[in-house]
Amino acid sequence: MQYDTIVIGGGHNGLAAATLLAKAGQSVLVLEKGAQPGGAVGVTRFKDGGSVPRYAHSTIALGRQEISDLGLSRHGLTGREAPLSTLLLSDDGRHVYLDGPSVAYADGAAHPDAAGFTALRDRLSRFADKLAPLVAAPPPQLEGGDWREIVGLAGLAFGIRRLGAVDSREFMRVLLSNVYDTVLDEMDDSPLAALLGVDAVLGGRQGPRAPGTVLTLLQRLRNGGNRIVPKGGMATVVDAFAEAASAAGVTIRCKTGVTAILTEDDRATGVETEEGERITCGRVLSSLDPMTTIRLTGIGQFDAEDVRRVRNIRTRGAAAKVNLSLSAMPSFTGVSDKQASGRILTAQGLGDLELTYNAVKYGEMPETPIMEIVLPGRRDAEMGATLSAIVQYVPYDLQGGWTDSAKKTLESKVLDRLEGFAPGLTASVQEAEVLTPVDIETETGAPGGHWHHGELIADQMLMLRPVPGMDRYEMPVSGMYLCGASTHPGGDVTGLPGCNAARQVLKGLKKRAAA
Amino acid sequence: MSVIKKPAMKGVQRGLSPTPFHDFLAPMNLEQSWMDWAGFLSPRHFESIESEYFAIRNQATVFDVSPMRKYRIAGPDALTVMNRLVTRNVAKMRDNRVAYSIWCDEDGNVIDDGTVFRFTATDFRLCCQEPQFSWLNDVAWGFDVEIVDESLDVAGLSLQGPTSYAVLKAAGFNGVETMKPFDIRHFDDGVTVSRTGFTGDLGYELWVPNDKAAALWQHLFAAGRIHGLKPVGYEAVEMTRIEAGLLLPGKDFQSSHHALRSTRGRTPFELGFGWMVDFGKGHFNGRRALLKAKETGPRYMVVGLDIDGNKPAYDALVYHRGKVEAGHVTSALWSPTCKRNLAFAMLKAPYGIGVTDDLFVEIYRDKEGKWEKGLARARIVNRRFFDYPRRAATPPALY
Secondary structure, three states, rough: OOEEEEEEEEEEEHHHHHHHHHOOOOOOOOOOOOOOOOOOEEEEEEOOOOOEOOOOOOEEEEHHHHHHHHHHHHHHOOOOOOOEEEEEOOOOOOOOOEOOEEEEEEEOEEOOOOOHHHHHHHHHHHHHHHHHHHHHHOOOOOOOOOOOOOOOOHHHHHHHHHHOOOHHHHHHHOOOOOHHHHHHOOOOOHHHHOOOHHHHHOOOOOOOOOOOHHHHHHHHHHHOOEOOOOOOOOHHHHHHHHHHHHHHHOEEEEOOOOEEEEEEOOOEEEEEEOOOOOEEEEEEEEEEOOOHHHHOOOHHOOHHHHHHHHOOOOOOOOOOEEEEEEEEOOOOOOOOOOOOOOOOOOOOOHHHHHHHHHHHHHOOOOOOOOEEOOOOHHHHHHHOOOOEEEOOOOOOOOOOOOOHHHHHHHHHHHHHHHHHOOOHHHHHHHEEEEOOOOHHHHHHHOOEEOOOOOOOOOHOOOHHHOOOOOOOOOOEEEEEEEEEOOOOOOOOOHHHHHHHHHHHHHHHHHHHOOO | OOOOOOOOOOOOOOOOOOOOHHHHHHHHOOEEEEEEEOOOOEEOOOHHHHHHHHHHHOEEEEOOOOOOEEEEOOOHHHHHHHHHOOOOOHHHHHOOEEEEEEEEEOOOOOOHHHHHHEEEEEEEEEEEOOHHHHHHHHHOOOOOOOOEOOOOOEEEEEEOOHHHHHHHHHHOOOOHHHHOOOOEEEOOHOOOOEOOOOOOOOOOEEEEEEEHHHHHHHHHHHHHHHHEEEEOOHHHHHHHHHHHOOOOOOEEOOOOOEEEEEOOOOHHHHHHHHHHHOHHOOOOOOOOOOOOHHHHHHHHHHHEEEEEEOOOOOOEEEEEOOOOOEEEEEEEEEOOOEEEEEEEEEEEEEEEEEEOOOOEEEEEEEEEEEEEEEEEEEEOOOOOOOOOHHOOOOOOOOO
16 A cells, blocks of 8 residues: 555645645645646736736635644744725725725715624624534534534534524524525615625525525635635645645645546545556545546446436536736726725626526626626735636536637626726736636536535535535545535635545544544 | 417327237226226236136236336446346346346335346346336446337236246247246247246246237237136236245335335345345445445344135234234235245344244234134245246246
8 A cells, every 4th residue: 555545636625635634644645637736726827927816816714723733824824814805896986895894985985884784794794603613524414423513513503592582583584595685684785785695606606596595605704704815825825735735744746637546345445547557545535526536436336326416416617717917907996006905896786696697597698797806916016917807607508618709708798897997907908818617627627617516505515515425525435535625615715625524534543443 | 358268188198008918908808807007907807816816827827017117228338237226246147048136225225126138248128017217327327328118119928827838839939948947038020038927837928019919919829729828917916926925016015216214115135135135246236235234134024924724914913922013914815726824024123033933913804894803823934935846847848
């Protein structure tokens, strides 16, 4: 046996899992198909020297536990980074700026819904914090759970009860509800109202009226719901995960695709690489999605029910990425440079979100794209004049397919929209990169180009993620585990699926040693 | 006010469908006693159950098995898919052989039983009671096979009884004498014969494309007259099925796909089908659950019962020492051939496994509007009650 553990895929989750296992004394090999580790946290470098986060351009605040367990703080991720501010662009020019607790128009005038919004956000954040323990552990077991888990769940229930009669009733009321109604119960529709909607649906393929979108929102609102970009940009995130892994003794091999997971007597025994090399190991962790993992192992190794469940995971993505290299930093009308240094959203309201979502259902491109924009150069001059935009509601299965001209159309729609807020931006474009969901699938292996490797919505969360029976990271073939975004608690740059999977592996080993 | 006119409805066929043999069956069905078998008109009995039962045991009979579900599984991965489906090792079968088999869900509970026809390693037919098309497609997903539902294209006749071989010989099926049990042989006019059946006696099943069904019937009956060939209905076949020790899904156990309650599924070990589970052939559906089930031991056991007296123990409860409820009877009859009062019972562990003696069945009798009950002693016996050497003799005797 050459290694105790082989991790397939060197994204941040694979690296996180590898690091924890190596720290527990295992010999760990990470195999990454791409030229460098990072997965969906890569960097695009433009010809003129500017650079931009290739896919993910911010992280949801990483948990303190993960940062300390993985030793990320020694590699540039301290968890004390200042959260990004948020700028909400409005068609009528009355942009809204949120920085920390302050909610006001960009010109400094008071926003009429500021108090209502703050109260709602604070309440939802309180709910989110009650649910936070669920995220940092394997999902609860419906049967056969040990007493520690049951005590933990009882604690969770008690915590919800301690919200008080009014709040706990409200918690139960909105938990599986939709974000559209939940927000518009409290305020009029506006870019400010859209903010919570965007937080709920970004990266997924749900409209804000879809039931369960509040639960998705709550998952993102934990730790205050802050988005973070560490010093040095997203490259720091990749480097921190990779360096922490190396420091823990993990071997990372890039440009090594895996073509098969080898099994013997219903047990994972190694992998075969693209070059035909066979590497043996005690267990295999796959940060790929379940279907790819099943195919690598052989469909015949799995019961038909498992294959059917995995087949039916909703994985079609609906977010594209547009990266621009500009001759000069864009200037948004009526917005200061500081105000444009965080997240910039273009959604005009929850109604706008829902209507834009409609196009996806029919495989059409949205008329007016909804974007989350980040200008990396505003925070880090080294990145140059670049713009990173996540374009929400761009279908994976576009009618007519993602031809070059379709990509060009998406690019011009994005530029048209940006031009309205930042006149002159189009003329300053030097280079543009359009990554459709299909491109994202091809490059990162994320099925359907879905950055969560599967829609993050109530019926695909917790013990239903990725499918019942694989929710505890263990695959039916023994010695085989999932550790990627497809598993609980899902995508976003948190490292949690990887950490949870590794902890589950170690727990299993401990149990076996005791027995 | 405008009047909305209802669109003209095109007539849809209602009621039960005739089988390809219906035109022959109908005039012979003197009792006009029909039942619903998978949506088809199937004879319950033609004249009297007794005469048909004794015909099965003493001469030659045909039972129209066209309503059985027939699926063709063909393609380069057919063998892999069949082995993924059933618990037996299909790779060990020779070409042109039939194997009785079961298939399980992921919990190791039996979905259905049926016969696997292996024509070649790339061409199989599965013959069973319950619709399995969607399940087969689930099992075959990702493999290179084509699954065709042949249920409505292939007619079947079960030719059973001591003189069934003589009928085939007289009908000119040359070479049938070398057919061993579970052999398949192909004859002219698209007729495929398998030496299979569910009476526990000498018998064959004849499979034919629908358009050749009438010709086959006429041919058989022309040749079979002097061998006492006659059609039989479900009731008589049901008696012989119990005597032969064969379980019926839906009666003796519940298909796990139909059971709403999670505890109603039964593993092969609980049905006495452990011999059909081959753990050595690699993964198959339910293998992991079955390994676990084998370790923990059966929760139930289907047993054959030999019961005192001559009152059939229909739906009777089984008691241990006359007090503790141990299970219930699923099929029962007074066997006219064995001259024994027989039944299958589903017993809850440890009864039927560790505890096998002191069993009683509580038999209820409606005596002209007055219910009487009595406890009769029951002994667990091999459930293959009727087992006769002529079933397997090759060549069969020419009675």
